[in-house]
Amino acid sequence: VSGIRTNAAAELLGVSPNTLRSWERRFSYPKPRRTAGGHRQYDLAELEALRRALQETHNISSAIQVARQRGEGPSSAARLAEAFDRFDEQSADRIMEESLAVRSVERSVEELLLPALEMAEGREGREAEFELACRWGTGWMHAARRVVPPSTRNVGVLLFDSSSRLGTESLHVQALELALRRAGFRVLLLSVSLAQERVSRAMRALDPAALVLCGNGSTLDDVGRLVYAVRQMGSTAPLFEYRGSMPVTGNHAIPSLGSTPTEATENLKALADAPGRRQAGTLTALAAAP
Amino acid sequence: MSDLAHIAERRGRRAQAPRSVLFCSSCGDFLDRAGRRRVCPECGMGVLLSAAPEALPARRAAFAVVDGDLRVTAVSAAGERLFESDALGRSLASLVSARGRDAELARQVARAASGVSGTTRLRVRIAGRRGVFEARVSPCGPPRAALVALERRAN
Numbered sequence: 208v209s210g211i212r213t214n215a216a217a218e219l220l221g222v223s224p225n226t227l228r229s230w231e232r233r234f235s236y237p238k239p240r241r242t243a244g245g246h247r248q249y250d251l252a253e254l255e256a257l258r259r260a261l262q263e264t265h266n267i268s269s270a271i272q273v274a275r276q277r278g279e280g281p282s283s284a285a286r287l288a289e290a291f292d293r294f295d296e297q298s299a300d301r302i303m304e305e306s307l308a309v310r311s312v313e314r315s316v317e318e319l320l321l322p323a324l325e326m327a328e329g330r331e332g333r334e335a336e337f338e339l340a341c342r343w344g345t346g347w348m349h350a351a352r353r354v355v356p357p358s359t360r361n362v363g364v365l366l367f368d369s370s371s372r373l374g375t376e377s378l379h380v381q382a383l384e385l386a387l388r389r390a391g392f393r394v395l396l397l398s399v400s401l402a403q404e405r406v407s408r409a410m411r412a413l414d415p416a417a418l419v420l421c422g423n424g425s426t427l428d429d430v431g432r433l434v435y436a437v438r439q440m441g442s443t444a445p446l447f448e449y450r451g452s453m454p455v456t457g458n459h460a461i462p463s464l465g466s467t468p469t470e471a472t473e474n475l476k477a478l479a480d481a482p483g484r485r486q487a488g489t490l491t492a493l494a495a496a497p
Numbered sequence: 498m499s500d501l502a503h504i505a506e507r508r509g510r511r512a513q514a515p516r517s518v519l520f521c522s523s524c525g526d527f528l529d530r531a532g533r534r535r536v537c538p539e540c541g542m543g544v545l546l547s548a549a550p551e552a553l554p555a556r557r558a559a560f561a562v563v564d565g566d567l568r569v570t571a572v573s574a575a576g577e578r579l580f581e582s583d584a585l586g587r588s589l590a591s592l593v594s595a596r597g598r599d600a601e602l603a604r605q606v607a608r609a610a611s612g613v614s615g616t617t618r619l620r621v622r623i624a625g626r627r628g629v630f631e632a633r634v635s636p637c638g639p640p641r642a643a644l645v646a647l648e649r650r651a652n
Contacts, residue, residue, distance in 0.1 A: 221534045226541030261535045263640055265522050265562045265571035266585070267542050 210240060210248030219254050220261070236271045282306040284322035291327050291340040299343055312351055312389060313469050316382045320344050324375045341373045348381045352388060359391035362479045365415035365444075367399040367433060369425035369452060379450060379468070380421040386468035390476055399429045403436040410440050417475060419464060421449045430454070430461075517547040525557040525573040543571070548644050551616050552635035560646040562637060563589050565610040567603060570642060579647060581625035589645065593621045593632065602632070609636045609643035620650065 216237070217224045227249075230236060237257055239247035253274065260273035276298075282305040290298035306315040327333065327340040364387055370377035380396065387394045395413045397406070399420065418437060420430065430453065434446060447464045449471055464471035519528040523543025537543045546562065553560065559575035567589045572580065584592055595602035598619060605617045616635040623630055630647045637644035 220536065222536045222541060223538065226536065226538075229541055258535075261544060265544060265546065265640070265642060267523070267536070267544065268585070269570065270544070 211251060211254070213239075213247045213249070216247075216249040216254055220258055230267065230271070234268065234271045236275060276301070277305065282309075282319060284319050284326060287319050287323035288326040288340075291323065291343070292333070292336050294336070294339055296339075296343055300347075303347060313386050313472075316348070316385065317467055317469060320347065321375070321379060321382060324378055328375050338373070341375075341378060344378050345373070345381060348378070348385050352385050355385070355388045358388070358393045360393070360479060362417075362475075363393040363395070363413040363415040364417050364419060364475060365409065365413055366394065366396045366419045366421055366449075367425075368396055369399040369420065369422035369429060371422075371424040376421075376423045376450070382468045383419070383421060383449060383471055386472045387475065390472045392472075392475065392479075399425050399433060403432065403439075406433070406436045407440055410437065410442060415442070415444050416479070418444050418446045419449050419471070420446060420452045420461070422452055423450075425452055425454050427454055516550065518550050518553065519545055519547050520553060520556070521573075522546050522562055522571040523574060525553070525560065525575060527553075527556045540574075543573075546637045546639070546642075546644070548635050548637035549614070549616060552633055552637065552644050553646050554633070554648045558646050558648070560644055561589065561592070563606050563610060563643045563645055565607060565642075567606055567610075576647065579623060579626065592624050593630075593645070593647075594624070595619050595621045595632070596629075602634070605634045606643045606645060609634050610641065612636050612638075612641050621647070623647065 211219070213224045213227060216239075217227045220227065227237070231238065237249050237253045239249045242248055256277040257270060257274040260270040260277070261267075264270040264273060282302045287299055287302045290296075290302060303315060303319065306319050310318065324337075324340050324344055327337045330337070366380065366384055366387075368377065368380045370380060384394050384396045393413060395409055395415070397409055399422070401409075418433070420433070437444065437446070446461055448461045449464050450466045451463070453459050453461050464474045519531055520526065521528070521537035521540060521543035522545075524537060524540040525543075526537065526539050528537070528539075528545060531545045535544055537545060557575055558573065559579045560573045561569045561576050561580075561584060562571035564570050569584045569587050569589060569592070572584045576584065580592055589606060590599060590603065593602070602619055602621065605619065609617075614636060616633050619632050619634065621630050621632045622628075629650045631650045633644075633646040633648070635644050635646075636642075
């Protein structure tokens with residue numbers, strides 16, 4: 208760990224060494240280590256967190272509180288899951304904000320949010336914490352979606368969500384929708400159980416180049432109805448599945464886009480951008496994939 | 498008006514424009530300039546904020562810094578003596594009332610916290626204190642907030 212002496216630390220914060228020592232006595236922060244010779248060695252990360260916090264607050268004790276919280280370590284899925292367990296939405300907001308300072312939205316979702324939800328899921332007696340996590344995650348992704356710029360690709364993707372309730376899989380679907388929108392696709396997310404005539408209207412409006420079956424609640428009947436409705440419209444848009452959403456085990460004819468939003472988005476981008484792979488606005492290929 | 502006269506008049510106007518004062522959020526002392534400093538060199542317990550000169554009645558005045566949610570984010574040493582309990586983090590409404598004009602006080606504080614310039618004066622009472630006080634509400638920062646300076650007034 209990098210450490211710096213008192214004078215340099217004071218200089219970095221724009222205070223006198225005496226002020227720095229008085230903070231240590233009063234707030235126990237920043238807390239220096241001692242060298243063998245008894246000299247103070249301040250942690251650079253702590254000082255930097257405090258310097259930033261001083262710019263964002265109106266008094267020293269608040270700045271130290273903010274810096275302490277930030278000093279808990281880098282934002283991680285475990286920290287986010289802990290925030291959900293404390294029903295502490297402010298901490299969850301802050302952890303994601305911190306993550307966005309060093310990661311893209313996609314990576315923050317895939318490396319923090321979705322793993323934190325998986326950690327929070329399926330624990331006996333912790334259903335309330337998990338529900339909060341799902342609702343908070345939904346809100347966060349909606350907020351992220353609102354600031355996505357308009358689509359830049361003239362390629363529509365229709366997502367069919369088969370999730371029956373709010374849970375990790377439905378959040379994965381929302382994450383895919385967000386990633387596709389951020390990649391410039393025109394995206395529509397609908398329930399797989401929608402009646403045929405409503406799907407037809409959506410098909411006409413979006414003119415999708417690809418259909419993606421998502422979620423973990425579909426039945427073969429759903430898939431059959433979906434394919435029938437789409438082909439009735441004369442659409443040749445290929446159907447893909449996401450995260451093993453096909454309700455069959457073993458081999459089947461529906462190609463997979465992968466199991467993460469980034470993987471699925473990259474696959475669709477590759478198909479959309481590959482020369483000769485677009486025919487009449489429809490993504491072909493992958494169909495031959497196993 | 499000639500161009501030169503026009504420029505001279507504009508310069509004069511700029512020179513008369515109200516400047517801001519730099520003060521410590523804890524001791525309330527005034528400073529001439531901050532330089533690269535963020536922390537008060539006098540007390541080491543407050544950060545340096547700026548506001549319009551008329552925002553504070555005197556150096557080391559009693560004041561609270563309030564954010565857009567009307568939460569107290571800093572209190573000067575004189576302000577701490579005025580409020581009967583720890584004001585930091587509390588709602589301004591739980592500490593100060595404006596004698597039937599609480600909504601107006603909240604509106605002025607929210608306006609100032611959003612950076613709308615100008616100083617508003619209202620008569621207020623402080624929880625647990627006798628007598629009437631004058632509250633001056635002005636924008637301050639950074640970060641942007643409302644400065645509510647309190648001064649005792651005769652009834």
